Amino acid sequence: MISRRSLLVTGGAGIGLALAWAVWPRRYAVDLAPAEGETPIGAWLKIAENGRITVVVPQAEHGQGVHTTLPQILADELGADWRTIGVEAALPNPLYANPLAADTLFGGALAPVPDAVQREHWVRSALLLTGGSTSLRMFEAPLREAGAAARVLLAKAAAARWGVDWEQCETRDGLVVSNGRRLRFGELAAAAAGFDLPEELPLRFGDEGRLVGQSLPRLDAPAKVDGSANFTGDVRLPDMVFATIAQGPVGGESRLVRTDNAAADRVRGVTAVVENERWAAVIGNTSWAAVEGMAALQPRFETRGRLADAQTITGALDAALANDGDRFAEQGDIAEVLRGDVARADYAVGLGVHAALETPCATAWWHGDRLELWAPTQAPGLARAAAARAIGVAEAKVTIHPMLIGGSFGQALEHDAAEQAAILAMSLRRPVHVIWTRREATLRDRFGAPARAHMAARLASDGRILGWQAKIATPATGMALTQRLLADDPLAGIARAISGGADAYAMSGATPPYRLPAFAIDHHRTDIAVPTGHLRGGADRVNAFFTECFIDELAHRAGAEPMSFRIGMLGHDARLARCLTTAASLGGWDGGRAGSGQGLACHAMAGSMIAVLAEAQYDGAGRPRVDRIVAAVDCGRAINPDVVRQQIEGGIVFGIALATGRAPHFNAGVADTRTLGDLRLPRLADMPEITVELIPSRADPGGVSDLGVPAVAPAIANALTAAAGNRPRSLPFGS
Incomplete structure (x- = not known):
């Protein structure tokens, strides 16, 4: 049950704000502009006399399916007929702000500012923002509440006509029904808007007749297929x-x-x-x-x-590693643990290019x-x-x-x-x-940040990891995003005044998901003269590569089978462990023996988990070729399973492109990649067989737009090591 008071306090923010009820505004004006014959029901939907339901979506649709999954939540709670659902972009309004995305992109740069202050600021400034796999996590709750509120109001309108208690009315397929009688939503909408909500808002329960969990057709697909969609x-x-x-x-x-x-x-x-x-x-x-x-x-x-230059970028990253870093996360006394026989490895990741179809x-x-x-x-x-x-x-x-x-x-x-x-x-x-031309889009991209890492760990005589250290040199991309995108924002001014320390955006995913007695993660900030920005997968695409490759090296050093080695450290995380065992079972994992060409990797981000099994080898020209990818995903409740699979598959393809393609190299400020062909992106003939298994879960929905990317490159690297015996430690492999 959701109280009316809590619904108003959160202002539609879903995660709520840690503010006193007395100082938080009780309501915001609704900006919906109904056309003739339409009735607004709250801030999230309009119902037309002909039964057409328009759902307001505050997130940008760029292929991730958000114009389907968000309306599906509301339609499910409302009891609507999916064929009657349409979408309208939200106008700037505090009701539609996304402080969770702001926290993902900018929060690390604003760490000294209390979280409650940040969230209040983003809501009050009506920050509409799409990014960081936050759409479902941010808006599931307010959309469910909006659907439930509309359902109650429609039931009250129907009950008034029939002379019955509104709680005896139900909704399904766009109708209010009670004892064999039924009325269409469109017939009731105008009257429904005049009723009041109860103090407690009842949410639907049970699985019968639910739209959530079904692979409903995407609302944006028909217009994109027939060319009528407007870009x-x-x-x-x-x-x-x-x-x-x-x-x-x-x-x-x-x-x-x-x-x-x-x-x-x-x-x-x-x-x-x-x-x-x-x-x-x-x-x-x-x-x-x-x-x-x-x-x-x-x-x-x-x-x-200073002009951008490949050698200068490498030199800047190496110089940063040679200096003291800023501690991002730690547990135990790592200096004491890392004595004696210590395993060490260095890794590198190049610039990441967006290479979107639309420049x-x-x-x-x-x-x-x-x-x-x-x-x-x-x-x-x-x-x-x-x-x-x-x-x-x-x-x-x-x-x-x-x-x-x-x-x-x-x-x-x-x-x-x-x-x-x-x-x-x-x-x-x-x-x-x-x-912009493709050349301009590549030259002036806000690239995914490059990074270099020095990894160290000490193993016990029985193969257990006693201590783990990661020193990661990479630009402070979170601070760069904050200063560039929030140029006039007062909180960005605070960030500029207090800049320093580890950048949380750049270190996202750097803390291993495994239970370790002692660990330390250090960020070595560096300036590379190339602007960096948010790229699909975030910094997790880099940090997962470092972690999962080094874990594999430690498993071999300990004489342990790589999957069992990981499972032994995941006793506290049954969801991620299940992803690993599922991917291994579906992929026919044979232990990663020499010559098998099989590799495993796993990662957790945005409230979701993934494990990837890759089969890869080198072709006759010495280039890596990926033959097969099996992914097991636990993303909580899947609103639309097909959309989840599409996003994971797309993330896997994106991860393959970043792993096996070509990173830009700069000389005198000019990149040597000017076309999509220069990036050596995978073609249809290069694509492996891809299998995605969704693990049933009752956990809250997690993010999936970025999830498919991070574990792909380390799984391929581990597979290539098993295939040829030589470990690739630089990404992309073909550069």
């Missing part, structure tokens, strides 16, 4: 032009110093060249004209400061004294603020239309294209669509 590139406005952007090398401060405007003007379809201190834009009647014009423009930049883009229109902005963004409020800041107007002068996103993998958290579109729209006084 930013589909926006067309009267008198609109197209622009492409060129920016300076990476690192230091670049200034545009020379362009060949005459050559660009000779390109058919080019209408203008706009020069900015930091970038140049070519405007054309078509996007192709803009691209051709940019090739003719040949912009040249002067850069002051950064935005459409902007300055008309009257207002800016309209269409953008693929995971943080619409932050994008609006960035665009307003770029053209020097108040945020109230900017209207943003969040669009469907073509992939992203975290790249749509950044707002460079939105800022550029805003500047060009105001300068040209006409609608403009900005789209």
Whole structure:
């Protein structure tokens, strides 16, 4: 049972706020704008007279299925007919804020600020944010409450017509029913909105007729299949032009110093060249004209400061490891334990590229004294603020239309294209669509951070791990995200003033899931002159590689079978242990013997667990080839099992690409990867057989969007070691 008071106190935040009832506002205004014949029922849904139910979703859809799973929760609790459900993007409102995502991305940089203060701030500032596998964990509770509230109100409206007690009414398939009588939701919605909720809000119980747990068809799939789904590139406005952007090398401060405007003007379809201190834009009647014009423009930049360079990046990481780090986590006296015979290993991970199908883009229109902005963004409020800041107007002068996103993998958290579109729209006084070329998207990416690790451990005579130490050198990406995305936020100002210590974002997943008597995890901060950002899998994709590869090395050193070695340290975590045994059983694990080409790895993040068995070998050219992947997943209650499998499969493919592809190498601030082909992404012919097993669980739903990534690379590395005897310690393997 959920009390009405607790529902209002949380303001829809789901996890609640540690604030006194007296100082927390009792309610926020609802921004739903009903069309003719629609009735808003609270803040999360509208019901039309024809029975159509529109669910408000505050999370960006970039392929992860959130426009299906979140409405499915509400529809299940309401007793709706799935065929009547539609989706509408939420407007900025404290009711739809996602402080859990803010904590995942920025919380480590704001560690000295009390959690309750942070959460209150994100709610009050209406921070709509998608990221960190937080959508279900954040919004399951408020959506269930909203569905239950609407069900009660509809039941009261029907009971008033029939002259019965509302508790004698039930809902199913879009109908309120009682003793053989029934009424459609659409017939009752207008009257239902006038009733009051009871003090205690009853949630549905039992498994009969539930939508949750069913693999219902995705709501976004039909429009994406028939081409009617609107992405930013589909926006067309009267008198609109197209622009492409060129920016300076990476690192230091670049200034545009020379362009060949005459050559660009000779390109058919080019209408203008706009020069900015930091970038140049070519405007054309078509996007192709803009691209051709940019090739003719040949912009040249002067850069002051340190340019990005592969050797410099490696040197900076090595130098950071040689210096003292900041302690992130510890238990016991590791210095005392690490005496005598100590096992040591060094690992490295290169830059990670987003390589989303949709490159950064935005459409902007300055008309009257207002800016309209269409953008693929995971943080619409932050994008609006960035665009307003770029053209020097108040945020109230900017209207943003969040669009469907073509992939992203975290790249749509950044707002460079939105800022550029805003500047060009105001300068040209006409609608403009900005789209980055693939070269620009790769060159100016906010890369997944590289890292190097020095691992050390001491084994007892019986093979038990007595002590574990991980020294990890990597940029402070959490601080970088906070300072870049929250430029004007007062909490970000606090973070800048108190910056220092271990970065929680960068160290995510670095503490082993195993029970160890003593351990120490140190973060060695470093500046690599390359901007880093959030990439699918977060820092877990790096830290799981270090942990699970080193665990395998220790198992071999102890003469133990790798799975049993892990299971022996997971007595406190039955869910992760079950994932391991399930993956091993389904994959036909033979102990990881030499020549088998089999490897195991496991990881826990965002309230979910995964274990991966990989079969891999080297081909005739000496490149790694993955033949088979088996994954066992415990993500708590699966709202839509097919969507979970899709996300795990997609994460596995993403993990394979990061493991077997090619990382960018910089020389004088320019990356040597300019196309998707340069990244050597896996093709259809390269894909292994993939099996995903979902383990039934009654735990609360955990995150899955990132879960498929971290355990893939170490499982492949362990498999390659079993296949060839030589352990790969650098990621990606093919670079």
